[in-house]
Amino acid sequence: MSSLLLSGISSLQELGSPVIVSGPCSAESRAQVLTTAKQLKDAGIKIFRAGLWKPRTFPGSFQGVGEAGLEWLAEVKRETDMLIATEVATPVHVQLALEAGVDILWIGARTVANPFAVQEIATILEGHTGVCVMVKNPVNPDIDLWIGALQRLYNSGVRRLAAIHRGFSTYGRYIYRNSPQWNIPIELHRQIPHLPLLCDPSHIGGKREFIPTLSQWALDMGFNGLFIESHCNPNEALSDKEQQVTPEVLKKILNKLIIRDKSQTSTELHLLRERINQCDADLLEVLSRRMSVSREIGVFKKEHHLQVVQTSRYDTILKSMISQASKLDMSEDFIKKIMSAVHEESVRQQIHILNNGENSK
Ligand code: PEP
Ligand code: MN
Secondary structure, rough: HHHHHHHHHHOOHHOOOOOOEEOEOOOOOHHHHHHHHHHHHHOOOOOEEOEOOOOOOOOOOOOOOHHHHHHHHHHHHHHHHHEEEEEOOOOHHHHHHHOOOEEEEEEEEHOOOHHHHHHHHHHOOOOOOEEEEEEEEOOOOOOHHHHHHHHHHHOOOOEEEEEEOOOOOOOOOOOOOOOOHHHHHHHHHHHHHHHOEEHHHHHHHOOOHHHHHHHHHHOOOOOOEEEEEEEEOOOOOOOOHHHOEEEEHHOOOOOOOOOOOOOHHHHHHHHHHHHHHHHHHHHHHHHHHHHHHHHHHHHHHHHOOOOOOOHHHHHHHHHHHHHHHHHHHOHHHHHHHHHHHHHHHHHHHHHHHHHHHOOOO
């Protein structure tokens, strides 16, 4: 199946190297769309994105301006000569977008998770072989679902395909809004090496401060481009305001990015190091979650006049961890050291709560 995808996919070199797509999360008004687009054009951006039909989690929030925004996008194209891109989730969206001259369609993470919806989009695209379609990863970390969506489009004759990595949904509070799980886009690249692969650091990070690092990591890993949200007035944005940057900031971010040589060994080493970085970030998040539960226990112990250290409980945890660790190729000694450090910090935080109130940090 992968070799079928391999054979015909176009490289999209003509869109830039790296390909940079930017624009607001949502089109909100004609003025916002045109102002942002002109500023992006001045910043050297050639592909303008804006969401019209927004897949929002809750029904009460801003759902996008819909069809009305197509005219604004068409105006951007006329006035700035940029290519225009929007998200489509239904055959009606596809038809309207194509009629309005949209150059690049992207399929959002929630839609890619639904094969019925992807098939409907693929079917309506039959015969529109010139259109470029970018496929985000599905919200859940399922590489086959991602590949399946690309294959459905390929089977409909679409050859100008690209994938966008935007991270995966998680339950709970983490550093990033969506977990990058870099091993998944890396595996996609391994299976379909000619498929252009973009990274969306805005949706992975969820906060604008993460965009520079995530973008650099993506380029270091060999991604072919970036898909970054920008807005002329991010703090007033109607969706995703924390993760949008002004076109001016975007320009600064892009100027600082280092495009490295792609020698085989260094790419491989980067990939491995990025996996290590991801593991370290995961470790930190798990530890922080554990400490937060531990602080809740501290509050309970304070209220019920219990002692902080309960040796039998720690003993049980340690034995269970040692036995699990041996099955996972880690030594008893190593796990003892790790657990002892973790336990020590837990105890320190709880003692702090018992003596100084609830803020243990
Ligand atoms: C978007 O790019 O605006 C968007 C909705 O993204 P995702 O599908 O990745 O959530
Ligand atoms: Mn968004």
